[in-house]
Amino acid sequence: MKVRTEHIKEAVREYSFNEPAESFPVLAEMVAAGECRFTGSVQVALTAGRELDHYRVEGTVTVPVQLDCSRCLCSFDRTVHSEFTIFFREDSAANHEEEDEVELGEHDLISTCFSGDEIDLLPEIAEQVALEIPLKPLCSENCKGLCPVCGIDLNSGSCSCIIEQKQSKFAALKDFKVRP
Template sequence: MKIRVDDIKDQPRLLRSEEPLETLPGLTAVQESGDCEFLSPVTVELTVAREYDHIRVKGNLSARIRLNCSRCLGDFETDLASVFTIFFRKEDRVALDEEEVELAEEDLISVTYQGDEIDFAPEIAEQVIMELPLKPLCHESCRGLCPVCGVDLNEQECTCAGSSFSLKFSALKDFKFDK
């Protein structure tokens, strides 16, 4: 998804497209890793406008995806959505110095471009990857698998509750493990 810099004017311009996975760098690898399956192309809406010394891009992404629940290990489908704003600046020495200042402001993403064309694909791919949950949950209240017998507690009760193991387990569950 590219645009010629000369075609960007002060008047905001809406670009809309359906981006197949292969056009977004890194997403095919994400899919092959098994963490996320893309069930649709990524719908991209970008509002592009020239502003002061930069180009402002407001973006809206969505895609239908299938994830694997980190508690019950079941597959589930969900909508991925991302809203973001990126400032593109022409790459030169001054802009590189400025970039460090710019990055201190958390919500603003500042990117440089070279030449007379901007390719949005790398930034779009990055936004998609940032939206993928580290620990996907099929539902907020997913009960997960029984740590003793392994049944899916969303579907079935088991008789392990109350055993010494599960008491120990529940005493520990307030701690956060970083694996």
Template sequence: MKIRIDEIIDQPKLLVFEELAESFPTLQELTDAGECEFLRPIAAELSVWREYDHIRVQGSLATTVRVNCSRCLSGFDSDLRSAFTMIYLKRKQELQDEDEVELGEEDLVSVVYEGDEIDFAPEIAEQVIMELPLKPLCRENCLGLCATCGTDLNAGECGCERGSFNIKFAALKNLKVEK
């Protein structure tokens, strides 16, 4: 997942690799915390070339993860795919003393590198994390769990009475106001 700077030319160079999620410390932390389980290695393709004063990388990645539904808590598999562009800029030794700087498109997708090689691992892990669903759903019409008994309502009714009671106001149910 590394490339030497002197190997990068004006023509795109294709890098293809597959790495286990354990190779990326931040992804291993997600697995250890129980956020998700990686079922396949992370497959990545990167086109790398020199462009003006920077290095441009266009890439894509794919993997499959097992996550838990945020409504019914059942595990399901989800395919993650991402296409991205990164611009690598060499770190400048002197800091420019400017009060206001307007960020351009390149500033929003740029990474600073030092030395004679670039390691793509941190940006690959970042792209995987950005593709993970914030609120995963096993299906769009998932019914979730019964608020009373905890039964999975996708499997069938539980028999509990569900009126128009809003659980958000349960603490106020027995509140009495004296006038």
């Protein structure tokens, strides 16, 4: 997933890539850690061109993913979709700033460095996908989760367990009195 700078020095060009998720070390690590499973390849469509002292790469990345709900533990499918704008600056001795991220409108603007005559997009694209994978996935905003007592999936059934935690919290509040 590389773009040669000589191809985009004079004109803005369009690129599209289709890579298996395993090609991205960051994503392969997430799969190994059990955070998610990619069910298709990573599709990237972008434009790249020169702008003042940097190269501007703008586009979208899409990949189907399977996640486990953090409440009810069921597996569900999602499509990760992210829009990005990345500025690549040529890495030189005089230009050794830290990477910075500036919030701009709907999506983040990322500025990063590259050296040589080609820009490797792979690490930045992987980062975009990783950012979109929730730490605590939910199959639905209203997922009721599992009963902590009997373990039944409360989305598809109900039980008559009494959840002790809530009761004791209220009991504690009742006993608490403000002295005059």
